[in-house]
Amino acid sequence: MKLLQRSWVLPEQKHSTSVIQSDPDPIQTPETNSDHSIRIEQVVEPRKLRIFIVYYSLYGHVESLARNIKTRVEEIDEVEGVLFRVPETLSFETLTTMKVPVKGDDVPEILPEELVEADGLLFGFPTRWVVAGSDERGGWWWPTGGDRRR
Ligand SMILES: Cc1cc2nc3c(=O)[nH]c(=O)nc-3n(C[C@H](O)[C@H](O)[C@H](O)COP(=O)(O)O)c2cc1C
Numbered sequence: 001m002k003l004l005q006r007s008w009v010l011p012e013q014k015h016s017t018s019v020i021q022s023d024p025d026p027i028q029t030p031e032t033n034s035d036h037s038i039r040i041e042q043v044v045e046p047r048k049l050r051i052f053i054v055y056y057s058l059y060g061h062v063e064s065l066a067r068n069i070k071t072r073v074e075e076i077d078e079v080e081g082v083l084f085r086v087p088e089t090l091s092f093e094t095l096t097t098m099k100v101p102v103k104g105d106d107v108p109e110i111l112p113e114e115l116v117e118a119d120g121l122l123f124g125f126p127t128r129w130v131v132a133g134s135d136e137r138g139g140w141w142w143p144t145g146g147d148r149r150r
Pocket residue numbers: 056057058059060061062063126127128129130131
């Protein structure tokens with residue numbers, strides 16, 4: 001479904017907007033009113049709700065869960081699941097010693113400050129000695145600082 005968005009842009013840059021349902025044909029009609037306000041109508045695609053699925057996974061189990069969750073999330077109409085990795089903080093030597101499989105590059109990394117771009121958040125972290133692994137606790141999660149309140 002597409003939406004027809006009507007905007008009135010006044011000389012002082014003020015504008016009011018109303019959104020109503022419309023047929024699928026795009027329309028874009030700039031007009032000037034007697035009070036010099038400009039009327040703009042445009043058909044817009046309603047944006048899907050974006051749920052960020054943010055995970056850390058050494059051996060792939062949490063990654064597998066995250067990919068499954070993305071599939072399930074996208075069974076909901078107008079919802080998109082977007083996968084993100086927490087950046088790796090372990091060195092290449094440590095990863096090799098721990099026999100960690102090489103990760104694919106189809107899932108981008110995310111920075112804490114980018115979390116606010118999501119409409120919803122789902123996190124997946126493996127348990128390490130009863131708590132979330134230290135990558136999530138120390139290297140990534142705490143720097144979100146004030147953003148956690150948003
Ligand atoms: C060093 C280490 C410590 C772990 N500590 C715990 C723990 O305390 N409790 C638990 O249930 N699982 C623990 N696990 C198991 C992992 O949390 C579990 O295997 C998880 O699925 C691994 O996820 P990944 O394959 O995505 O890395 C530990 C695993 C490792 C390697």
